[in-house]
Amino acid sequence: MSIGWEFFGGTALVLLIIVVAGRRLRRPGSPKGPTWRNIAIGAVLFVLAGGLYTLPPHNIIFAVLAMLAGCGFFVIGIATLGGGYFGYLGAAAAGMAAVPWMMTPTPLLLSHVGRTVTCKVRGYDGTGVKSFTADCPDGHSHDLSSGDYRHFPNGQVQLIVDPNNVLPAQFAGPLHVTTKVVSSVLLLLGASGIIVAAAINNRRMRGEVPHVANPRFSSGP
Structure with a gap:
């Protein structure tokens, strides 16, 4: 699957989740709850998803579940931190942060030991x-x-x-490892930039950020 489809498809899925379950994010005033902890839990789950996919038993189902759970924590943390439309920007950040852990480790490691x-x-x-x-x-x-x-x-x-049968096999041919690594770094930088922007907005608003955007077609009032 191409990098573009992985990123945009994953981001669209996260956006759908946020729109359907968005009521919990729409609250006025200062965000309540462990905002930074949610972002950190999301990041840990992204790493876990990459490990479940890359290492035995290479369970793609558990990897995807961990990735989706990570997206949920990640988006909730960014949305409550920045308020307003940071629910949507958080969804984009979740796609940026999650994809590299599924896309890059296997070809990068196979390029050295495969x-x-x-x-x-x-x-x-x-x-x-x-x-x-x-x-x-x-x-x-x-x-x-x-x-x-x-x-x-x-x-x-x-x-x-992998001679040690640890990494999943891939089709022979150009791995484009450099492209994947550069793309992963750029995606992670983009996600970090959105988190920083949410923190700056929170500080500028002295914690009184506007409620997360309430589109007409989402759940809740």
Whole structure:
């Protein structure tokens, strides 16, 4: 999945969550509750999501759940800190902060320890497949999926694998590690900038920030 789709798709999902469950964020006056703690919990959950995805057992379901929970804490913290439209800016910040932990660790680590091997696609019958299992010469099998249907000449596929079988395998080819690392740094800087802007707005308003924006189509009064 491209960096753009990962970022904008994730941000759109977080925006939907905030619009539907936005009533709890709409309160006038000085924000109550552990604002900075919420932001910190969100950041920790982003790191946890990256670990669940990158390290065994590579559980994508738990990784996504941790990421969504992190987005919730992150957005609530930024929204109550900055008030007003910082609920929406917080959603953008959550997408910026979450994506790098899912996007970058695996290709970055594989670029240092990985090796390319030719594996056999299990049960391949010549038709295109999106999800499949690849059996490799070292005796390990890897479950992979792609965004579109793929064909494998002679039922074989080249993968980049970790000799210690810790990192998830990826399709062989250009990893574009530098692009991913630079993009991740820029996204994290963008998220940090939004947090700083929320803190500055809170200080400028002496804590009396306006309630979080109340769009007509969201829940609550």
